[in-house]
Amino acid sequence: MTATVSILRAPLGVFGAAALWAAGAGTCMGAQEPVGDTSPGLALRAAKVLVCSSDGEQTVVDHGTVLSRDGRIEAVLPRDVEVPEGYELEDLGDSWLMPGMIDLHSHIAGRGYNDAVYQANPGLRVKCTVVPGNANLRRALAGGVTTILYIPGSATNLGGEGILLKTAPTSYEDMVVRDPGSLKVAQADNPKRWGYGMNRIMLNWTVREAFTRGVAYAKTWAAYEAGDWGKDEPAPEVNPQFEVFRALYSGAAQISTHTQVHQVVLASMNIMKGEFGLDVFIDHGTFDGYKATGRALELDVPAILGPRSINMQTKGRGIDTDGAIMGVAAEYQRRGMTDIGFNTDAPVVPAEELALQGAMGARFGFRDEAGEVVRGLTIVPAEVAGIDHRVGSLEAGKDADIVVLDGHPADPRSAVTRVYVNGELSYDAREERLF
Amino acid sequence: MKTMKKQLIGGALGLSLALSFAAPSLALLADDHEEDSYLAIVGGDIFAGTGEVLRGATLLSKNGKIEEIGYELILPDGCETVDAHGMRVYPGLVALSATTRLTQGTFAAGVEIHDFVPHEEHSEICGDCGKSFEEIVPPALDPGEFSTEHLATDAFRTDFDDSFDPFSGYMVMALGNGITTVQQSSAAVKLKRGDISGVSLSEKTLTSQSWSGSNPAGKADLREKFRLATEYLADYRRWEEAVKSDKELKEPSKKGIDGRILDILEGRTMARFSANERADLLGIARLAQQFKFRPVIQGCVEGWTVAEELGRAGAFAIVTPRTRRDRSETTTHEGGSSIENAAILTRAGVQVAVVPANTSIDMGGISGRDLLSLPLEAGFAIRGGMDERAALESITVVPARLLGIDHRVGTLEIGKDCDALITDGDLLHYQTFVQYTVVEGKLVYDKQEEVFYSHIRPRPEAAVDPGEEVSGEVESVEVEEIVEEESDEE
Numbered sequence: 001m002t003a004t005v006s007i008l009r010a011p012l013g014v015f016g017a018a019a020l021w022a023a024g025a026g027t028c029m030g031a032q033e034p035v036g037d038t039s040p041g042l043a044l045r046a047a048k049v050l051v052c053s054s055d056g057e058q059t060v061v062d063h064g065t066v067l068s069r070d071g072r073i074e075a076v077l078p079r080d081v082e083v084p085e086g087y088e089l090e091d092l093g094d095s096w097l098m099p100g101m102i103d104l105h106s107h108i109a110g111r112g113y114n115d116a117v118y119q120a121n122p123g124l125r126v127k128c129t130v131v132p133g134n135a136n137l138r139r140a141l142a143g144g145v146t147t148i149l150y151i152p153g154s155a156t157n158l159g160g161e162g163i164l165l166k167t168a169p170t171s172y173e174d175m176v177v178r179d180p181g182s183l184k185v186a187q188a189d190n191p192k193r194w195g196y197g198m199n200r201i202m203l204n205w206t207v208r209e210a211f212t213r214g215v216a217y218a219k220t221w222a223a224y225e226a227g228d229w230g231k232d233e234p235a236p237e238v239n240p241q242f243e244v245f246r247a248l249y250s251g252a253a254q255i256s257t258h259t260q261v262h263q264v265v266l267a268s269m270n271i272m273k274g275e276f277g278l279d280v281f282i283d284h285g286t287f288d289g290y291k292a293t294g295r296a297l298e299l300d301v302p303a304i305l306g307p308r309s310i311n312m313q314t315k316g317r318g319i320d321t322d323g324a325i326m327g328v329a330a331e332y333q334r335r336g337m338t339d340i341g342f343n344t345d346a347p348v349v350p351a352e353e354l355a356l357q358g359a360m361g362a363r364f365g366f367r368d369e370a371g372e373v374v375r376g377l378t379i380v381p382a383e384v385a386g387i388d389h390r391v392g393s394l395e396a397g398k399d400a401d402i403v404v405l406d407g408h409p410a411d412p413r414s415a416v417t418r419v420y421v422n423g424e425l426s427y428d429a430r431e432e433r434l435f
Numbered sequence: 436m437k438t439m440k441k442q443l444i445g446g447a448l449g450l451s452l453a454l455s456f457a458a459p460s461l462a463l464l465a466d467d468h469e470e471d472s473y474l475a476i477v478g479g480d481i482f483a484g485t486g487e488v489l490r491g492a493t494l495l496s497k498n499g500k501i502e503e504i505g506y507e508l509i510l511p512d513g514c515e516t517v518d519a520h521g522m523r524v525y526p527g528l529v530a531l532s533a534t535t536r537l538t539q540g541t542f543a544a545g546v547e548i549h550d551f552v553p554h555e556e557h558s559e560i561c562g563d564c565g566k567s568f569e570e571i572v573p574p575a576l577d578p579g580e581f582s583t584e585h586l587a588t589d590a591f592r593t594d595f596d597d598s599f600d601p602f603s604g605y606m607v608m609a610l611g612n613g614i615t616t617v618q619q620s621s622a623a624v625k626l627k628r629g630d631i632s633g634v635s636l637s638e639k640t641l642t643s644q645s646w647s648g649s650n651p652a653g654k655a656d657l658r659e660k661f662r663l664a665t666e667y668l669a670d671y672r673r674w675e676e677a678v679k680s681d682k683e684l685k686e687p688s689k690k691g692i693d694g695r696i697l698d699i700l701e702g703r704t705m706a707r708f709s710a711n712e713r714a715d716l717l718g719i720a721r722l723a724q725q726f727k728f729r730p731v732i733q734g735c736v737e738g739w740t741v742a743e744e745l746g747r748a749g750a751f752a753i754v755t756p757r758t759r760r761d762r763s764e765t766t767t768h769e770g771g772s773s774i775e776n777a778a779i780l781t782r783a784g785v786q787v788a789v790v791p792a793n794t795s796i797d798m799g800g801i802s803g804r805d806l807l808s809l810p811l812e813a814g815f816a817i818r819g820g821m822d823e824r825a826a827l828e829s830i831t832v833v834p835a836r837l838l839g840i841d842h843r844v845g846t847l848e849i850g851k852d853c854d855a856l857i858t859d860g861d862l863l864h865y866q867t868f869v870q871y872t873v874v875e876g877k878l879v880y881d882k883q884e885e886v887f888y889s890h891i892r893p894r895p896e897a898a899v900d901p902g903e904e905v906s907g908e909v910e911s912v913e914v915e916e917i918v919e920e921e922s923d924e925e
Binding site: 135139286287307308309310311312314322323324325326327328330348349350353356357359360362363364365410411412413414415433434435 | 604757759761773774775798799800801802803804811814815817818819863864865866886887888889890891892
């Protein structure tokens with residue numbers, strides 16, 4: 001058996017952060033007490049701290065302490081460093097700490113929608129349907145999922161704008177991590193049912209047509225904003241249908257594309273990244289989508305996989321595995337992909353079972369030698385969505401989204417006992433056990 | 436293996452006759468020893484499923500039954516061996532409510548197999564189906580030549596032996612995930628590979644009864660059936676005593692008595708209720724206590740709120756620990772699902788069997804929720820506080836018990852069927868694979884010899900017994916049509 005926590009690298013980054021913090025603290029706390037800032041910091045001590053650092057190294061700090069204040073992480077202290085004054089110390093004993101998990105394919109922040117009037121509806125906004133604090137969000141939180149990309153369904157080719165949300169806050173404004181979160185595109189499969197004659201050629205034509213208009217719109221606005229615009233020219237007209245392309249064109253948001261089966265994955269990447277140069281990630285990527293890994297690496301397209309975790313011989317899709325049951329994540333990894341994350345497509349798989357998606361990856365051959373499973377639940381999706389400056393790891397400056405567990409997160413036997421979001425205790429199993 | 440052994444013995448016989456030094460060999464033949472087949476699982480950590488763990492022990496099977504478990508066993512000549520050093524040995528898993536594809540492969544009907552229970556009375560052959568005996572007997576046969584005595588013979592005992600597909604790829608996948616016995620409708624069926632004889636362990640395991648708050652008349656009706664049956668049994672017992680002195684006394688009439696309720700009250704079968712709501716669960720518990728039977732409650736989602744009562748009723752519960760159900764806002768009671776359900780029920784004395792969220796095999800690729808995830812589901816029970824031993828029992832001996840087949844399967848104990856798994860680690864860990872599966876003393880699955888999982892963390896050569904042909908008897912099966920149900924992602 002592979003050990004649950006595989007590699008203990010020297011936590012240089014952590015020591016570095018701690019030292020940096022200590023250096024800053026002397027001046028900050030000694031000389032000038034910040035006026036009005038009396039909120040005590042939080043110090044969470046636990047048996048294992050899974051840092052999931054951005055530098056690609058998985059760091060596990062044994063008997064570490066995570067310091068946070070005002071909703072932000074300040075440092076991870078190794079075991080022999082004293083907790084400074086001004087912090088409330090919570091000793092969590094044998095618990096494990098990890099960053100809040102991130103699910104980049106979710107439909108549970110509200111009723112969602114699947115409006116299928118047109119094949120291309122890039123302007124529809126799922127944010128209008130958010131119901132803060134709903135039961136499914138609470139369960140996601142109880143499963144350690146603190147951030148989701150809430151997206152439209154896949155009834156149409158261009159489904160609309162998704163939004164990145166925290167699961168815990170009870171007001172919409174506090175939930176938003178980024179708006180727009182993504183443009184949801186669905187390739188093949190479901191949008192083919194939209195009407196007669198909808199096949200892959202038609203869908204790809206629709207994507208190109210909408211993207212051509214959308215990117216032209218974004219370029220116009222970019223030129224206007226850069227001042228590259230005639231003095232007497234009126235400002236460009238706002239077209240809600242294409243607003244999302246401004247975010248895509250500037251790199252502020254990505255395309256999350258429902259795409260499965262190798263041919264569809266190839267076409268999706270080639271069109272969106274290859275032809276239009278927009279950031280896209282493979283969403284689902286399942287069945288034998290992994291055969292497209294080589295092209296994904298060339299185009300620098302990451303993969304957020306699930307909820308199908310295995311690929312079997314499937315009649316009618318031309319997929320032949322000679323009977324073998326192939327682990328989807330394992331096959332991307334075997335072909336050289338390193339940016340692999342997991343999703344649930346909740347409620348297809350319950351939101352609280354995100355960690356299980358990682359477990360299933362590992363079961364079916366995804367190597368978990370340097371924390372790949374935990375990283376695929378945290379920092380990888382954070383980087384893929386471009387929100388790693390805020391979430392995805394327990395590093396100084398990031399939001400204090402911290403999950404407390406009684407064991408390895410991928411093991412169904414381990415329970416989430418507490419979840420802190422923005423430094424606030426947002427779920428406490430002692431009060432109400434939800435998962 | 437068997438063939439080779441016969442040849443060896445044949446050779447010995449020839450030799451002994453030639454040399455006229457026959458006594459020991461003839462004694463051997465007189466004992467019919469050439470029919471005995473042995474298999475030994477050597478050197479594994481044996482988790483017997485009873486709580487006992489024997490580290491580095493050996494389990495010996497003789498003719499499909501467990502002959503011995505222990506250390507330094509002397510293995511009979513010609514004993515087939517499976518090297519389990521560094522591995523773990525568990526009892527075969529018992530899967531409740533399993534998809535019929537497991538036992539019937541591609542021949543599976545689209546609907547569940549009907550309950551066809553031979554009975555003494557014509558009218559009760561098919562329970563409540565309302566058909567006469569003549570209607571049930573195929574029209575080509577003359578009912579006059581065909582009595583219920585025929586139906587009671589072995590040849591007519593079972594639908595399962597006859598419809599069993601011993602080369603089903605689905606079955607091999609189930610074996611590869613540790614499942615060796617399944618419940619199919621009211622029957623318990625052994626997953627025998629390459630063999631259709633004796634696959635049916637019991638055809639009268641559970642009798643479905645209904646108890647629901649949404650059907651008050653049905654509740655009253657069932658209570659009345661139990662009352663009448665109880666009265667009948669009391670009358671019958673009184674008559675049994677009285678008839679000894681007065682031979683003329685007439686036996687009490689069975690008229691109007693539900694035969695299935697008699698089966699329940701006399702312990703020939705168990706009553707299964709599908710119920711989740713607190714009030715229904717309480718009703719079932721009280722019905723069971725009043726009429727003195729042990730109910731099997733499938734679902735039992737709110738069981739944790741009335742666990743003590745269910746424990747006192749001696750209930751069995753079939754639960755899916757991960758089930759989600761919102762608490763009803765119209766009640767002030769605790770309610771809804773709880774991940775702690777299985778644990779709380781167990782602590783209250785309820786025997787808990789675990790079934791996964793989905794009891795079919797998901798060919799669309801969503802793993803971790805289907806029948807093949809049985810140990811994983813038990814893992815969720817542990818998440819909710821169940822101890823590891825109870826979790827193992829929830830997928831082995833408890834389901835065996837409620838099916839009434841625990842004298843055959845569910846634990847590794849001497850005299851029981853030798854249905855065993857050999858795993859590369861803790862059965863309840865998500866990365867653990869079944870390396871070998873043994874059913875009734877025959878090696879029927881070897882991970883490295885099958886197409887399904889052999890490429891995933893291939894077993895190190897060292898773990899394979901050198902020189903041992905471990906899978907000579909079974910052929911690898913290819914699955915062709917495997918699209919069962921594709922849930923559409925959004």
